[in-house]
Amino acid sequence: DAKIASSLLSLKLGNLNDTIVKCGFPISSFDKYSRLLKYSGYNIEIIDTNADKSYSFYDYLHNTALQHLVEEISKLNIDSLSISEAYDFLYHLQKEINLLERKK
Secondary structure, X not given: OHHHHHHHHOOOXXXXXXXXXXXXXXXXXXXXXXXXXXXXXXXXXXXXXXXXXXXXXXXXXXXXXXXXXXXXXXHOOHHHOOHHHHHHHHHHHHHHHHHHHXXX
């Protein structure tokens, strides 16, 4: 798998030992590589070591987008919003949720 990913994504291979190789990319580059993986034609599974779970590629992207929306909502200071800003924020959330629903 590492050899295939290395070839597909132009990543360097690293040797763990004589028989095991690895490749990877920093999480900060996830958007870039996820676009490449999306169109690769391979079934991709993402392992979240923090949650001890594995996700299909699309489920991982969906969950990540939902987490981003939840973070946006939790950081919102509703006491400082005008009615217009509140409406704009709700409109933005509605658009994002509709996009997520279409991607399912």
